[in-house]
Amino acid sequence: MTKTIAIIGLGYVGLPLAIEFGKKYPTLGFDINPTRIEELRNRFDRTHQINSHDFQEAKFLSFHTDIQELKNAQIYIITVPTPLDEYKNPDISYLLNASKMIAPLLSSKDIIIYESTTYPTCTLKDCVPILEQYSSLKYNIDFFVGYSPERINPGDREHKLPDIKKITSGSTPEVAKEIDELYASIITAGTYLAPSIEVAEMAKVIENAQRDLNIAFVNEIALICDKLGIETQEVLKASSTKWNFLPFKPGLVGGHCISIDPYYLTHKAHELGYHPRVISAGRLVNDAMPSFVAQKLIKLMIAKDIKILRAKILILGVTFKENCNDIRNSKVFEVIDELIEYGCEITLLDPLAIPEEVSKLTSAPLYSNLSEINKRFDGVLLAVAHKEFEEIDLASHTHNQSVIYDLKDVLKSSHARL
Ligand SMILES: NC(=O)c1ccc[n+]([C@@H]2O[C@H](COP(=O)([O-])OP(=O)(O)OC[C@H]3O[C@@H](n4cnc5c(N)ncnc54)[C@H](O)[C@@H]3O)[C@@H](O)[C@H]2O)c1
Structure with a gap:
């Protein structure tokens, strides 16, 4: 019998996985964010990982906002966030909530696979008790679990989900084999069956x-x-x-x-x-690098006799890495905050970052194209190596004294590199 797969959490990790499984197996994609589901039903992926052709190929994939619609699945894969709290401690509340939500839907012999990155022992010691408590089923008798960490690298066109070898594991040897075979059917690079769930968690x-x-x-x-x-x-x-x-x-x-x-x-x-x-x-x-970078730019400007209060600074790139529109936990915002503390006026240029998301983190104006900016800057900081910056010509946006500080060694002319 072909099993139905449910993917819980359709972000950077969950959506590509749902697409790959949806090419071969009945797959139900679920997210608590109704806007995300609406966009996915319209074949729009705001993370730019999946294009309309990929959506078309995933013939057996459907998107859902009602958790009850997942109750006929036999395999549940959890791909929800695992961030830190304000004290930099793990926040596994999303994992626990997702476990709580699916537990009442479980029936005999179902398998729950966790993909979210977490610390070793989290699956068995933190998640399984929640599954047992909210399902009244018994672990490794009525239901089984697995852990298969995701290794995708958003923005990387060469290493997509099927091209990256996947670690798998399961709570019994038979279930581990079944999970491994399931992933092997979509991952062309192959799988590595780890001897235990804890080994797979620790490896990631x-x-x-x-x-x-x-x-x-x-x-x-x-x-x-x-x-x-x-x-x-x-x-x-x-x-x-x-x-x-x-x-x-x-x-x-x-x-x-x-x-x-x-x-x-x-x-x-x-x-x-x-x-x-x-x-x-x-x-x-x-963690100390953003402060170093901000202070270095200030020192370079002082060395050129540039007045720091109200100095105009252009920052190239705000996302957390190159060629990707994700700004979550981007350290560029810490640099921006420190430069603002010095009294500088900041302008941002990023062709990929989503303006509504950036405006939640800073009041500095964001542009997607240099031609939209009508200003000359005292300082330019290249923070992210988006490919659009490789050929950028800053001549008409700088003056003779301007400092150009290139953290990524991308610009042809710069005064300082990291
Ligand atoms: N993004 C990456 O590059 C990457 C790579 C490898 C591993 N990971 C890990 O994968 C996990 C997911 O990361 P991500 O980047 O895809 O996160 P994400 O924030 O892009 O997506 C998570 C999705 O889960 C949804 N969600 C939250 N709680 C839910 C619930 N109870 N039920 C259903 N949906 C729920 C959110 O609405 C969101 O759409 C994290 O543990 C992360 O560390 C991420």
Whole structure:
């Protein structure tokens, strides 16, 4: 019998997954945001991950706002957010709520697969008790669970969901095999069946913690180079000529993966009485970068005798990474806030960021095209390497004294790089 799959949470992770499953299996996509469902029914994806051709190909996919419509599914996949609270502790409330919502719908032999990034043990110790409590069913007797972390990289056209090897796991060997075969049927790059759910959870969270640390290392090198008056980019270029030097670049580390997941891991470690030093050090370095960048731009402007109060600054890029419209947890906004504290007047240019979302975070005006801006700036900060900036000509928007600070080494002419 072909099983029906329900995907709970249709964001950056859930929608591409629903599309891939919807090409082959009866698939029900569900989200608590009715606007999102309305847009998806009209084949519009505001995250720009999915185009109209993809929607067309997903012939067996339907979108739902009523949770009751998922009750005939046999496989439930949960792809809801796992952010941090204001104290940088894991906020697993979305995972728990989604579990609570689907629990009453479960029937015998159903499988619930969690895809959201979380700390090891969360699936079995935090989510399963909720499923049991709200379904009156017994774990591993009446229902089964799995964990299969998502590894997509929004904005990356080369590594799409089917091209990225997927880790799978399940609560019994038979269920693990079934889950693995299910994913193997849509992931052309293949799957890796982990020996346990905890291994799969830990594997995901350390992938991002490792990346965070590698970037923290080059960020620290950039801070030291700045004190030495040496160009970091030139140092990295020289070091990269050794075969085993890792090609990481310094920069702002934002978004909802690399800058968040390490806190999930450190939280769990603290709970167990171990206080991670290396992982926490990386976080400290990366979290301090926005302030360093703002202060560096101010110093560069002072060195050129530019008056800081009411200085006009253009920021190129506000999203958390290049070629992607996602601004969640973008560290560019911390740079903006600090420059505003110095009394500077900020203008933003980003061809991808969604204006209504940006206006919730800052009062600085946002433009999508340089030609719409009729101003000359005292300072320009390239913060995000969108491909549209590669050929940008700033001549008519700057003056002789203007400072151009390029964090991403994209611009042909700049006065300073990170
Ligand atoms: N975005 C990425 O690049 C990426 C990559 C790998 C892993 N992840 C992880 O995947 C998970 C989801 O991330 P995302 O970026 O897709 O988040 P997102 O915010 O883009 O999407 C989550 C969706 O879930 C919906 N939602 C919240 N609670 C719900 C509920 N109870 N029932 C139904 N829908 C609900 C929201 O309305 C939203 O549309 C997170 O754990 C994240 O860390 C994200």
